[in-house]
Amino acid sequence: MAVTVTPNSTAASSSSSKPKVGTVPSRRLTKEELIKSHNVHLKKQKNAPNAPRAVKQPVTSETYPASTKSIRELEIIPLSELRAETHHRGKGIIVKAISAPYAGAGAVSIVEDEFGNADRLAIYNQADSSILSGAPEGCVVAVKEPFYKNNGAPNDFMICVDHPSDVVLLRFTDPIIPEPLRLGPLLKTAEEWKNAGDRAFIEKDFPTSVFCYSEALQVSEDNAAFQAAVRTKRSSINLILGRYDAAKKDALASRTGGPQDWRAYYNAGRAAYGLCDYAESDALLSKARELSPDNDKVIREHERCRARLHEEETGEYDFAEMHASLRPRAVHLDRGSFLRNTRVAESTRHGRGLFAARDIAAGELVLVEKATLMPNQYEPTRASAALYALMVRQLCDNPSLAGPVLDLYDGGYARSGAEGTLVDGVPIVDVFLVESIRTKNCFSSPRSTIEDTRPSLSDGRFAKGLWVYASHINHSCVANTMRSFVGDMLISRATRDIKEGEELFQQYVPVRTVVDVRNKQFRDTWGFECTCDLCSRERRSPEASLAKRKELVAAVEKMCNKKLPGRELIPDAKIRSVDKLMRQLEDAHEADLYEGIPRLTLIYPCNWLVAAHRGRKNYAKVVKYALKVLRNFGFKVPDETETWDPREIYVNSGNATLMTVHVVATLRTLAEAYEVLGHDDIAEWCHEAAEFGYTIVTGFKNDLNTLDK
Numbered sequence: 192m193a194v195t196v197t198p199n200s201t202a203a204s205s206s207s208s209k210p211k212v213g214t215v216p217s218r219r220l221t222k223e224e225l226i227k228s229h230n231v232h233l234k235k236q237k238n239a240p241n242a243p244r245a246v247k248q249p250v251t252s253e254t255y256p257a258s259t260k261s262i263r264e265l266e267i268i269p270l271s272e273l274r275a276e277t278h279h280r281g282k283g284i285i286v287k288a289i290s291a292p293y294a295g296a297g298a299v300s301i302v303e304d305e306f307g308n309a310d311r312l313a314i315y316n317q318a319d320s321s322i323l324s325g326a327p328e329g330c331v332v333a334v335k336e337p338f339y340k341n342n343g344a345p346n347d348f349m350i351c352v353d354h355p356s357d358v359v360l361l362r363f364t365d366p367i368i369p370e371p372l373r374l375g376p377l378l379k380t381a382e383e384w385k386n387a388g389d390r391a392f393i394e395k396d397f398p399t400s401v402f403c404y405s406e407a408l409q410v411s412e413d414n415a416a417f418q419a420a421v422r423t424k425r426s427s428i429n430l431i432l433g434r435y436d437a438a439k440k441d442a443l444a445s446r447t448g449g450p451q452d453w454r455a456y457y458n459a460g461r462a463a464y465g466l467c468d469y470a471e472s473d474a475l476l477s478k479a480r481e482l483s484p485d486n487d488k489v490i491r492e493h494e495r496c497r498a499r500l501h502e503e504e505t506g507e508y509d510f511a512e513m514h515a516s517l518r519p520r521a522v523h524l525d526r527g528s529f530l531r532n533t534r535v536a537e538s539t540r541h542g543r544g545l546f547a548a549r550d551i552a553a554g555e556l557v558l559v560e561k562a563t564l565m566p567n568q569y570e571p572t573r574a575s576a577a578l579y580a581l582m583v584r585q586l587c588d589n590p591s592l593a594g595p596v597l598d599l600y601d602g603g604y605a606r607s608g609a610e611g612t613l614v615d616g617v618p619i620v621d622v623f624l625v626e627s628i629r630t631k632n633c634f635s636s637p638r639s640t641i642e643d644t645r646p647s648l649s650d651g652r653f654a655k656g657l658w659v660y661a662s663h664i665n666h667s668c669v670a671n672t673m674r675s676f677v678g679d680m681l682i683s684r685a686t687r688d689i690k691e692g693e694e695l696f697q698q699y700v701p702v703r704t705v706v707d708v709r710n711k712q713f714r715d716t717w718g719f720e721c722t723c724d725l726c727s728r729e730r731r732s733p734e735a736s737l738a739k740r741k742e743l744v745a746a747v748e749k750m751c752n753k754k755l756p757g758r759e760l761i762p763d764a765k766i767r768s769v770d771k772l773m774r775q776l777e778d779a780h781e782a783d784l785y786e787g788i789p790r791l792t793l794i795y796p797c798n799w800l801v802a803a804h805r806g807r808k809n810y811a812k813v814v815k816y817a818l819k820v821l822r823n824f825g826f827k828v829p830d831e832t833e834t835w836d837p838r839e840i841y842v843n844s845g846n847a848t849l850m851t852v853h854v855v856a857t858l859r860t861l862a863e864a865y866e867v868l869g870h871d872d873i874a875e876w877c878h879e880a881a882e883f884g885y886t887i888v889t890g891f892k893n894d895l896n897t898l899d900k
């Protein structure tokens with residue numbers, strides 16, 4: 192079940208007064224009591240219209256599957272037969288809303304069955320485009336295999352609908368509605384329904400408008416011209432609602448065979464564009480353009496679509512312009528996804544993985560993907576719930592999304608197999624499956640990585656999003672790709688040269704320095720033990736060495752307060768002490784095991800020594816320790832006395848380097864130190880290597896001076 196904030200979820204009653212699971216409660220709140228308390232909540236809401244709406248968070252420990260049955264296959268039972276804390280498998284209820292809805296985390300209404308029994312119905316996870324997101328008074332709904340739960344206080348229950356497909360809005364004329372609940376058709380003629388749809392449209396009540404047009408189509412029998420006109424209207428409204436599958440279907444069904452069909456192709460093309468299917472959109476808009484060659488609207492849409500296809504084919508983007516266009520309310524960029532350097536295939540690490548479809552040079556684009564779903568919600572307490580809600584809603588609104596989204600790894604969730612299929616005209620959406628997929632596949636994304644690397648601009652806030660294609664990438668601590676973000680665009684670049692056919696990896700999170708600590712995180716969040724070169728070799732290091740390293744790291748952190756020095760003068764004695772611990776830590780790494788792989792526990796002390804010597808303007812020492820930092824990230828560096836070309840570190844350091852923004856900062860510090868020491872060539876090359884690395888880290892070429900400004 193889900194944690195919900197509902198009008199009556201008051202203090203829990205003592206366990207003795209709780210009804211027994213599976214029993215018919217001896218007393219429930221009467222209709223009058225239910226309406227009275229409901230009205231109190233409605234009034235409170237009316238008096239505080241701007242109070243923040245509760246966020247619904249799924250709790251996956253108490254999952255239950257969505258119903259896969261049609262309401263017509265179920266035994267319809269009266270409300271009086273509902274049993275406490277029970278999922279009524281094989282059964283359904285048909286009820287009418289007899290109150291205005293209370294809109295909280297879901298829509299709560301008082302409902303009545305054909306026998307006059309009343310109860311409370313809470314419907315969660317409906318798309319805003321659905322009438323059921325508001326469940327207006329008078330609507331008749333069927334709840335399939337309802338879950339009846341105690342609401343905290345004795346005698347107080349509610350029918351709780353988590354899976355959006357477990358509730359169906361019935362047409363007023365549906366013969367399944369029992370006689371006492373029937374209103375009969377509210378309006379009689381197709382024209383009346385169409386006019387009602389037009390009025391709802393003018394009032395911007397789009398779900399009602401769609402409902403009325405649907406009734407008009409049902410009533411209008413064989414009037415093809417009328418049907419085409421109504422379908423065109425319904426298609427346009429579904430475009431506004433983002434229900435692109437339905438919009439496309441209506442648009443194509445509205446064709447009459449004449450030149451006026453340009454509008455049908457135009458709407459269908461825009462719907463395909465909304466689904467990011469630019470090839471289909473191009474085909475449809477080309478037809479619209481043939482029929483209406485001088486139509487500015489069509490030309491504009493068609494050119495826009497072609498620009499997306501160009502991005503998909505070439506991977507050419509103006510990232511700087513994209514970044515400059517970001518606004519707090521505009522983080523969704525209108526761009527195509529460049530995926531053709533890669534392909535999905537079976538992985539030896541786990542399930543499927545992503546592989547290079549051609550040689551990719553260090554620094555090159557691996558892929559660029561527009562978010563499949565990413566709410567503009569960077570508030571940490573709301574980001575996950577917002578993504579979950581968006582996933583559920585989009586799967587309801589656009590059933591064609593079910594294919595790619597439900598195909599993602601689900602962490603072993605027990606599926607019914609019917610998810611995504613249409614039953615009673617509604618795609619089956621299991622919210623607990625959606626949540627499992629979310630937790631295993633979503634990424635945290637800053638508004639842009641470039642801002643995230645700048646202390647002055649970073650607000651440390653992350654949205655959560657789903658990039659379906661990039662979700663196929665498995666984790667490695669020494670990954671060969673690195674992701675960054677510009678708004679909802681995920682950019683992935685190669686951290687070293689990658690050969691065609693090689694599996695691509697990314698770091699799921701910045702990796703912790705100690706092998707067992709970071710693997711606990713992987714186990715707890717994603718259910719795997721990492722077998723990358725770094726983890727597997729570190730595991731071969733004896734327990735005693737690991738313990739020694741942990742002890743030394745703790746000692747350094749304590750001595751230095753886990754901070755890095757600024758420009759202040761650090762006393763010699765302290766520098767010597769840290770240096771001594773650092774050397775002991777180096778000795779605690781077995782030379783053969785750690786050959787050519789990172790030594791992550793050494794990075795902090797070496798970075799500390801770089802900063803301390805920089806403060807003392809001792810640039811020879813800065814070089815010495817900065818080279819150690821690079822080596823400890825797994826890069827091949829020379830002895831401090833040798834000449835070398837730092838621009839080569841991305842291509843000649845082997846396959847176990849660990850790329851981060853700290854590598855860039857270290858190269859920049861090295862450039863500064865070499866310059867002071869008079870090694871101008873190496874200084875220049877370090878600068879170039881840092882700029883190159885900064886492109887990998889931030890996704891596109893950026894001025895290094897912005898790194899810590």
Ligand SMILES: C[S@@+](CC[C@H](N)C(=O)[O-])C[C@H]1O[C@@H](n2cnc3c(N)ncnc32)[C@H](O)[C@@H]1O
Binds near residue numbers: 719
């Ligand atoms: C986003 S999915 C990655 C794609 C997944 N392999 C698939 O088959 O769709 C994340 C899941 O992949 C698995 N995984 C990722 N990296 C792994 C690794 N290095 N070793 C083992 N399993 C890994 C974990 O089960 C994790 O929960």
